[in-house]
Amino acid sequence: MAASADIEPAGNPDYTDRHLDAIFNEGFSFSGYERDMLSLNLGKGKYLNISGVSGTDSISDGRGSIFADFDNDGDLDIFMTSVQGEAHFLFRNNVGERNAFIRVQLEGRESGFDAYGAVVRVKTSSGLLTKIKAGGSGFLSQNDPRLLFGLGKDQEAEWVEVTWPAGRTQRFEHVAAGSAIRIVEGDSLLEQIAEARFRLVDPLSRREEILARTGFRKGEPFPDLLLRDLDQGESRLRDLIRSDRMTLVNLWATYCLPCQAEMPVLQSMQKEFLKAGIDLIGVSIDVATVGGVSGFLEKYGITYPIYTMDENSLSDLFERGEVMIPISFLLDGQGRIMDVLAGWSGDSREELERFISLAGR
Amino acid sequence: MRVKTHILILTALFLSLGCGRGGEQDLDLGRMEAVEELSESLANDLLALSIALRKKDLHTIQTYFEENVVGPSLPVRSGPLEQQVKWISRHGWSGDANPARSRAREEILSEIEILLNHFSVLEDARIKVKEAEFPEEGKGRARISIFLIGRDTAGRREWCKGGGWIEVVRPGGGNWRIRSLDLDGLESQVADIDLFSEVALPAGVAAIFPPFGVAPNLGFASHGAAVADINNDGLLDIAATGVDTNYLYLNLGDGRFRDISKESLVAYAPPGTGPVFLDFDNDGDPDLFFAAVGRQILMENRPDPDGGIRFWNISDLANVDVSTVGFSAVAADVNGDGFTDIYVASYNRYGEVFPNKWYRATNGTRNLLLMNQGDGTFLEAGAEWGVDDERWSYAAGFIDLDGDSDQDLYVANDFGENALFRNDGDHFTEVAKEFGLVDPGFGMGVSFGDFDNDGDLDLHVTNMSSTAGARILGRLSPATLPDRELLAKLASGNSLYENLGGGKFLEVAARSGILAGGWAFGGGFIDFDNDGWEDLYTPNGFISGKSMKDT
Numbered sequence: 001m002a003a004s005a006d007i008e009p010a011g012n013p014d015y016t017d018r019h020l021d022a023i024f025n026e027g028f029s030f031s032g033y034e035r036d037m038l039s040l041n042l043g044k045g046k047y048l049n050i051s052g053v054s055g056t057d058s059i060s061d062g063r064g065s066i067f068a069d070f071d072n073d074g075d076l077d078i079f080m081t082s083v084q085g086e087a088h089f090l091f092r093n094n095v096g097e098r099n100a101f102i103r104v105q106l107e108g109r110e111s112g113f114d115a116y117g118a119v120v121r122v123k124t125s126s127g128l129l130t131k132i133k134a135g136g137s138g139f140l141s142q143n144d145p146r147l148l149f150g151l152g153k154d155q156e157a158e159w160v161e162v163t164w165p166a167g168r169t170q171r172f173e174h175v176a177a178g179s180a181i182r183i184v185e186g187d188s189l190l191e192q193i194a195e196a197r198f199r200l201v202d203p204l205s206r207r208e209e210i211l212a213r214t215g216f217r218k219g220e221p222f223p224d225l226l227l228r229d230l231d232q233g234e235s236r237l238r239d240l241i242r243s244d245r246m247t248l249v250n251l252w253a254t255y256c257l258p259c260q261a262e263m264p265v266l267q268s269m270q271k272e273f274l275k276a277g278i279d280l281i282g283v284s285i286d287v288a289t290v291g292g293v294s295g296f297l298e299k300y301g302i303t304y305p306i307y308t309m310d311e312n313s314l315s316d317l318f319e320r321g322e323v324m325i326p327i328s329f330l331l332d333g334q335g336r337i338m339d340v341l342a343g344w345s346g347d348s349r350e351e352l353e354r355f356i357s358l359a360g361r
Numbered sequence: 362m363r364v365k366t367h368i369l370i371l372t373a374l375f376l377s378l379g380c381g382r383g384g385e386q387d388l389d390l391g392r393m394e395a396v397e398e399l400s401e402s403l404a405n406d407l408l409a410l411s412i413a414l415r416k417k418d419l420h421t422i423q424t425y426f427e428e429n430v431v432g433p434s435l436p437v438r439s440g441p442l443e444q445q446v447k448w449i450s451r452h453g454w455s456g457d458a459n460p461a462r463s464r465a466r467e468e469i470l471s472e473i474e475i476l477l478n479h480f481s482v483l484e485d486a487r488i489k490v491k492e493a494e495f496p497e498e499g500k501g502r503a504r505i506s507i508f509l510i511g512r513d514t515a516g517r518r519e520w521c522k523g524g525g526w527i528e529v530v531r532p533g534g535g536n537w538r539i540r541s542l543d544l545d546g547l548e549s550q551v552a553d554i555d556l557f558s559e560v561a562l563p564a565g566v567a568a569i570f571p572p573f574g575v576a577p578n579l580g581f582a583s584h585g586a587a588v589a590d591i592n593n594d595g596l597l598d599i600a601a602t603g604v605d606t607n608y609l610y611l612n613l614g615d616g617r618f619r620d621i622s623k624e625s626l627v628a629y630a631p632p633g634t635g636p637v638f639l640d641f642d643n644d645g646d647p648d649l650f651f652a653a654v655g656r657q658i659l660m661e662n663r664p665d666p667d668g669g670i671r672f673w674n675i676s677d678l679a680n681v682d683v684s685t686v687g688f689s690a691v692a693a694d695v696n697g698d699g700f701t702d703i704y705v706a707s708y709n710r711y712g713e714v715f716p717n718k719w720y721r722a723t724n725g726t727r728n729l730l731l732m733n734q735g736d737g738t739f740l741e742a743g744a745e746w747g748v749d750d751e752r753w754s755y756a757a758g759f760i761d762l763d764g765d766s767d768q769d770l771y772v773a774n775d776f777g778e779n780a781l782f783r784n785d786g787d788h789f790t791e792v793a794k795e796f797g798l799v800d801p802g803f804g805m806g807v808s809f810g811d812f813d814n815d816g817d818l819d820l821h822v823t824n825m826s827s828t829a830g831a832r833i834l835g836r837l838s839p840a841t842l843p844d845r846e847l848l849a850k851l852a853s854g855n856s857l858y859e860n861l862g863g864g865k866f867l868e869v870a871a872r873s874g875i876l877a878g879g880w881a882f883g884g885g886f887i888d889f890d891n892d893g894w895e896d897l898y899t900p901n902g903f904i905s906g907k908s909m910k911d912t
Contacts, residue, residue, distance in 0.1 A: 031827055032905030034879035035485070035510070041894035042446065045813060045859075047875045050449055052510045052520025053552035055559065059485065061573070062900020064585030064635075064883040068597050070612060076887050078557070079566070079599055080900050081584050084573040088566050088586075088601060088608075091557040095448065099891035113640040114701045116693040117759050117768045119818070126893030127814030132760060135692030135701065139756045139806040139823065139883030140585020140635035140652070144597060150891030165694055167766035195595055201616040203558040212562050322569075 033059045036080070043126075056091045058082070068144035072195045074101045074178075076148060081140075092200040100151035100177035102160065105193065106133055109185040110166040114145075117165040122149045122175075123158035151177045210342040214327070215320025221335050222249065223316040227283065227307035230294060237281075240305075243333035246278045246359050250328040251317075253285050254292040258344035259326045263302055269352060270304050276359040278330075282306040285314060285325060330355050400493040400832060403501060403529060405910045406537040407488040412909065414486035414509070417477045419470055424538075426466045427530065431541035433461045435469065436523075437476040439549065447890070448554050454521070454547040461543065469542070480511035480519065489828050491524070499531045507544070513551065523547035556889075565618045570604045573904055578604045581709075582634050582654045583688065585883070589638035589647035591662060592670055600649055602633040607651065611670065625670045630658050639692040639701045641679075641733055648672070652687030652705045657729070659739075680738045686710065686726045693759035693768040695746070695784065700733035706754035706772060716753055720801070722776035725753040747789045752777055756883070758807040760818060762796065763864060773804030773822055797866040800824070800856050808885020810895040812873075817860040823881035823899050826854030854878050855899065 035057040039047040051057040060082035067076045075096025080089040102122060108115030116135030121128055131147045151157065154177060161171040164185050172190050175181065182191040204212060211218065224238045241247045250266060252259040266280060273280045282304060284293050290308055297306060309317075317323060330339040339358070341351045406425065413421035434456035445451040456472070477483060486509050493503035508522040525544035529537040561567040571578040586601040596612035609627040610618035622628035633651025641648050641659070649672055651658040659681045660672035676682040685707040695702040707726040709716075716722030727749040731739040743749030753775040759768040767784040774780065779800045782789035793799045798820065806823035813819065831853065854877040858866040870876045879901035886895040 028908055028910050029904060029906040031880040031903040033909050034902035036900045037878045037881070037898065039875050039897045040446065041812060041896045043894055045869065045873055047873050047897060048446065049874070050550060052508065052522070053449065053518040053550050053556070055518065055555055055557035056898060059902065059905070061902040061905055062882060063583040065898060065900050066586050066588050067887040068588045070597055071616060072596070075891055076889055078887070078898060079586055081586050081601060083583055084570050084578055087568045087570040087584070087603065088561050089559055090561040090564050090566050092560045093557055093889055094554065095556045096889050096891040101891050110699060112694050112699045112701050113643045113645060114692065116701060117761060121816055124893055128816035129814055129893055130811035130816055130818055132809050132818055134758060134809065135639055136635070136637045136690060137758050137808050138885050140583055140689050141883050142587035142637050144588055150888045150893045152892045165761065165766070165768060166697065196614060198614060199616055201560050201563040203560050204563050209562060
């Protein structure tokens with residue numbers, strides 16, 4: 001029986017069934033926070049689960065994944081998609097490049113250019129390695145259209161054989177390890193492909209990641225916020241920055257618990273900052289709670305310069321990404337971002353001391 | 362009492378299989394639900410304890426223990442590190458050889474502290490309830506599993522896991538408290554090097570979706586990715602789908618990507634679900650098809666005269682704008698005319714939350730077969746080819762399984778049996794049973810690879826495994842359940858079918874040790890270390906809420 005021809009136009013099916021209330025309205029999980037799996041083939045039909053030490057075991061709600069050599073360094077990296085939150089993951093492979101490989105690129109003629117469904121067999125000391133050029137696999141995913149064969153420590157493959165979807169089989173003897181080859185359907189010559197080998201970027205340190213999430217970058221100018229002092233006098237941040245000194249802009253709010261721990265420490269270090277050539281400025285992001293700022297400063301004994309912001313300035317700050325408070329930006333004499341300190345923890349004071357030595361050099 | 366989702370699904374499954382029906386029904390579903398209710402409350406308390414462990418928050422940890430705890434010393438001293446395989450080492454854990462006795466809570470806490478401080482970074486800690494019984498009000502006994510994941514003091518990734526037994530009490534309606542604890546088989550895996558590094562953000566391919574259930578992320582439509590060299594520079598570029606847009610990332614060749622979703626026009630097509638690159642017009646560059654909830658989408662790769670990358674939405678011109686609840690799209694030349702055709706695996710019907718039959722659902726939307734006419738247009742011919750069934754199809758793969766030089770089609774279905782369609786030249790015939798590839802359960806992903814290097818392609822199918830599901834099934838006595846084995850299969854996890862040749866497959870997942878993969882979706886075979894043996898990667902996890910507590 002055929003389905004009714006017309007359904008609702010693009011847009012996702014809306015699920016509001018009462019059984020899912022717990023998930024939607026009470027914030028419960030349903031098989032959530034699971035760690036993605038990686039299992040190592042030990043040969044002899046056995047696998048060893050190495051998920052927890054693999055670096056690929058995100059707790060996101062993983063859906064699709066593609067296996068592809070994005071940096072042409074001879075191993076398969078993983079791009080993974082999830083259903084909410086951080087939605088794209090890119091896992092750089094650090095280990096496959098230690099072994100030899102052969103990469104096979106197929107170009108169909110009779111079978112169509114894609115030649116999806118073509119099967120390549122490679123004879124190595126590990127056996128008869130077999131792969132299919134798939135036009136989609138896994139879940140909502142499609143892998144590297146080039147087929148990568150791991151050769152372990154072998155110097156060459158005894159032979160490489162392709163069976164095209166249209167039926168023809170071609171075999172090539174003695175293919176050297178490290179080769180990237182193109183096979184054209186019906187063509188008896190192997191073409192060597194010159195590939196640019198490089199390496200996907202390095203992972204970020206925690207500090208770099210927090211900075212990256214704010215949407216700001218080191219070396220870029222910090223927004224010229226419109227600030228208001230406690231007497232409602234307006235000034236631009238740029239006018240407060242002295243060109244022969246650095247400025248430490250600490251963003252905080254009255255309702256922020258870690259700020260209550262951080263600000264007294266900032267206060268206690270104020271003299272050291274000044275001596276080292278750093279002007280400390282506190283900027284409250286309170287809007288509805290802005291009336292509590294003065295009381296807060298009094299309660300915690302804060303005497304360094306404090307400013308508040310209007311909503312336009314706030315949107316200048318938040319429009320590029322995710323800014324979590326407390327966060328402090330160290331700016332140079334031209335208002336460019338030199339460093340960042342995010343959150344407040346046991347080693348935050350050390351970080352502030354590092355800022356001081358940075359300025360004092 | 363809130364309906365427990367796992368109970369709901371499993372009892373419905375159970376009844377739909379015809380078990381426990383009739384006058385001699387000896388299965389007490391009410392009792393089963395009551396026990397599961399207690400198990401779940403214990404599991405959720407142990408999750409809260411897990412979070413405290415991860416934070417090394419001893420103050421909170423102690424609130425989950427009675428003042429005196431019975432048991433032997435905890436095995437918290439790490440043993441010598443020995444190589445396990447390649448870059449993986451392992452070590453055991455030992456405690457003092459004292460027999461079980463009643464010990465002060467402080468003694469337990471100081472042991473726990475030693476264990477936690479073995480890790481310089483503790484990324485995750487989890488205690489799960491594998492089975493539990495509650496012989497009297499406010500008292501329980503459970504078999505647990507435990508794991509800790511982080512980095513050791515030398516900065517190496519370490520995964521400590523084991524199991525044990527606990528006895529718990531719940532005095533006066535508070536949280537469950539541990540009154541006896543016996544951990545066993547604690548063992549750690551340590552990686553000598555970082556096998557993988559996550560680099561989405563610095564590489565320029567990071568994206569954030571709203572939390573599930575928050576507009577516009579309101580549906581169960583998932584999002585995937587595809588890869589191809591779109592501008593013929595020898596570098597692989599990425600297409601991905603999202604909640605309210607599609608993505609195209611251009612590989613810059615320096616380790617980074619540039620988001621060209623908008624300038625390439627890919628962002629302006631309606632958001633898709635499953636993307637797939639194919640060269641539908643055989644002009645040598647990959648075009649982009651999106652399966653979609655609604656009308657299907659085809660974008661032609663046609664660069665500007667100045668070389669600018671453009672994908673033009675030609676869905677209506679090419680007649681692919683057929684409506685369905687499309688999930689995965691897979692491409693191959695079905696009729697041997699040299700032009701690539703497209704199959705769209707379609708899931709539920711719009712607005713239908715639950716399948717009509719938990720075991721053989723047939724109230725989904727029809728699957729599509731878009732036959733490439735070779736003139737720039739497609740013709741939807743699912744009915745003519747016999748693949749327009751309305752099962753809840755999630756994923757598929759083309760492969761010539763019978764060696765007759767045409768592409769057969771394997772389809773993974775949720776809530777039911779999978780399909781294998783043999784290509785008979787002008788139509789498909791379903792032959793899953795003959796090949797031994799029915800794979801009952803909750804099929805979600807399809808991957809072909811040769812895991813035993815014998816020259817033929819084996820099949821990996823992702824399915825779901827669930828601790829709660831296994832717990833519930835464990836309580837069903839064999840006597841009441843003629844199909845217990847089948848039921849057990851449904852919640853046990855992924856399948857691995859070894860190709861025996863001659864059109865026969867044998868399921869070997871349990872034997873191979875890859876069965877339980879959580880609520881697994883995509884992924885499959887990847888030889889990540891180039892040793893010539895296909896490893897397996899499977900992303901998983903259904904819905905993570907604000908709370909880790911499970912419903």
